[in-house]
Amino acid sequence: AQTVTQSQPEMSVQEAETVTLSCTYDTSESDYYLFWYKQPPSRQMILVIRQEAYKQQNATENRFSVNFQKAAKSFSLKISDSQLGDAAMYFCAYNGNKLVFGAGTILRVKS
Amino acid sequence: ETGVTQTPRHLVMGMTNKKSLKCEQHLGHNAMYWYKQSAKKPLELMFVYNFKEQTENNSVPSRFSPECPNSSHLFLHLHTLQPEDSALYLCASSPTGHRSGNTIYFGEGSWLTVV
Numbered sequence: 001a002q003t004v005t006q007s008q009p010e011m012s013v014q015e016a017e018t019v020t021l022s023c024t025y026d027t028s029e030s031d032y033y034l035f036w037y038k039q040p041p042s043r044q045m046i047l048v049i050r051q052e053a054y055k056q057q058n059a060t061e062n063r064f065s066v067n068f069q070k071a072a073k074s075f076s077l078k079i080s081d082s083q084l085g086d087a088a089m090y091f092c093a094y095n096g097n098k099l100v101f102g103a104g105t106i107l108r109v110k111s
Numbered sequence: 112e113t114g115v116t117q118t119p120r121h122l123v124m125g126m127t128n129k130k131s132l133k134c135e136q137h138l139g140h141n142a143m144y145w146y147k148q149s150a151k152k153p154l155e156l157m158f159v160y161n162f163k164e165q166t167e168n169n170s171v172p173s174r175f176s177p178e179c180p181n182s183s184h185l186f187l188h189l190h191t192l193q194p195e196d197s198a199l200y201l202c203a204s205s206p207t208g209h210r211s212g213n214t215i216y217f218g219e220g221s222w223l224t225v226v
Contacts, residue, residue: 043199044219045203052212091154099156103153
């Protein structure tokens, strides 16, 4: 069965600094997708970034980028120039035969 | 503004009550989902509907009864719930089923408290 592990329950970053959230997954599938979702206090889950496993190039969306290491089954999220609005719960998700979410990482941004 | 709208946003119900959660999506998607989010637990997929047909039921107790009259609407009927069912219930949609790698779009959730 596929599993997604987010080993950091909570992270803090200073405004304008960079932070990396880690995610590892376990699967025997070769074709799948990976996502990072953000859940702010409003509770609506919002897609941050999406990565297709067959693409070697790391996905990037403005200040958000991923470090996708397929062999290591690692999919970390880097947030550059952190802003107060980035404070939220971040979920890593694996989408292959099933969609599986990690337990989440709370990100706090200090001003 | 979200393409997936859930009502009510907050619901308090007794264990003997019958209530329903409603979800509507305005994105033209064909797949809809119910998720349960409890404190200190990963997001749990409950039901999946694809083109109005239920394609997944993750061993959800029968006191939760989903209904999908069309691709735009999804209901979760609740009856004789337990206090441990108190949680945030998230509705979501995607163009087709999630196995195709589609991005899933979520609503803002319905907070349910069972007293």
